[in-house]
Amino acid sequence: MAYKQNLILQGPPGVGKTFVAKRLAYTLLGARDESRIETIQFHQSYAYEDFMQGLRPDGAGNFYLRNGVFYEFCKRAGQSDQPFVFIIDEINRGNLSRIFGELFQLMESDKRGPAHAITLTYSEERFFVPANVYLIGTMNTADRSLALVDYALRRRFAFIELAPAFGVKFQALLEKEGLSTEFIHILVNKLEFINKVIHNDRNLGSGYLIGHSYFTHPQMPEKEWFLRIIRLEIAPLLREYWFDEPDQAEEQIQRLLA
Template sequence: MATKDIYILKGKTSEQVNLAYIAFMGDKDATTKQIKDAENSNYAKIGTRQTVSEIVHKLYSKNCIFDLRDSESVQNVSGELSTMIADAACNPKEQKELKNLRSYINKYKDFLTYCEHLANVAEHKPEYNFTTDADKPFISEEKFLKIVSLLGRKKNIILEGAPGVGKTFLARKIAYQLIGGIKDENIEMLQFHQSYSYEDFIQGIRPSDNGSFEVRNGIFYDFCQKARRSEEPFVFIIDEINRGNLSKIFGELMMLIEADKRSKKYAIKLTYSEEEDDRFYVPSNVYIIGCMNTADRSLAIVDYALRRRFAFCQIQPEFNDTFQEFLSAKIGKENVGKIIKRIKQVNDMIQATPTLGRGLEIGHSYFCQSEEIQDFTTWWADLCDYELFPYIQEICFDNEDLGLELCNILR
């Protein structure tokens, strides 16, 4: 696959533009033969066609079509050919040749449109950097960058932690850092549930509009196809990953998502593939982030075979200086001190209880949803009565005395 630099046309000679055009036609995992065929095609020879050169010289005083670097100019050349086609109505042979020539020119216009898109993305894509992010997660920069590094190496990670530690929010920030900018079109997010299936995720048989059945690609299949047309990182985020039947949903992906299996060499025929040569692989620029809730006892344990394919990152409640500064702007520094003291005491007790543990601690996200708070006492009472206490009662369902003690600490 050609690097994107070849499609940056500014400062290039007409010969270099021609080479980039040939690469464009033979790109997307093309073989050497396919690239050679593209080089020898009539599409690549438009720079030597006299009719085209005459039009280019007439409109823009240029000698070659490859001296034109914007799609609008090439569209004008195509328009001139359309006029010539209409004038040659009495000469079918000439008209056919001119139509073919226009088709070749339109292909070059498509190439320039692609190059313009890349240049526009490079110019307008907002950069992302954890250090300068005003809405950054509360975890330390060192830990954040470590997780990004793990994702880059392993290609698949799972953020696991108690409810309310900001796993989903953190996942998108990690994606931005890996991509190098805020580019949501390179990110897909979904949530697993008990009814989610391989047919939804990869490929399956679905009813068609005419009443019959057809093979329809799933969301991850389409995402991989989209990523294959680019060199940029693409990040697939799966919220509540352990709520689904992972072995059933992933199917052949058990092998294909491994970091060293991300190439066409390992492409395999999927369960519902209709053609023998219809094979699928996960591109090397696709990264998977799973978010896993460790509090729900009803969720299945992650399959050991799948566990080996992921790096697991523990995400813990963060009540550090960054969090305190954030919340102080809403409820005042003194009130923040009171809250943190109580929450830390409760979390220490939860962590020390054998039947509970770190995975059931109270997360910081409970305190991040509120806008400007007018009355701290009312806000805190509502938060406790309708969010924190029900959660504590749930995790302490078999130890009511402990649940009552934890609630009293928070009051």
């Protein structure tokens, strides 16, 4: 990440994208220092005025200039030589061109610092992204309602794909939490089977797999806990995946519940 300074963690639901982003931030900082981390979440109403700078009503019929969260973050980072990490959860939910505006060029690692400062849209102030700022975004690859990521953003970010991990470490975690070895094997076999079905479906694929984080906080009794997650979280997701093939959805749900 050091060479690019901008990273997006992408993957299907439940692979721990936000969890990994926070741990990666701690690694970059060299400490669990929340004062040097800012976390926000993009949505369809999020705008440049929220992110950078904009005019806001003051309640008396006038407008004032208010700085956005990224502007304030960069100002804090510019007063320090230590690394700062800005995390954007669900980065592909926002209108990226509208949110970033002229910042696209400033996000590049070789365009950091005062030598590349530009004038902002709402003020005459010259602004730059400090060299010690790192950006980490997360992106859900299974949300059909979202448009493809802006190519201007793709060129400025490195991308890492996170996948479901039902291997040795996951199984050791469940065993440590008190689940029986036999039940862990049943759980893993069921989830690996449904993920194979999803992966081989020409309308879905690897971006729609079921992640391990749905099952990282087990409760007892183990069977009831597992069935509750399937009914309340996984089943609605599968019905959405196969919205045009309800028989397929119900077949796979019943296989998980069996």
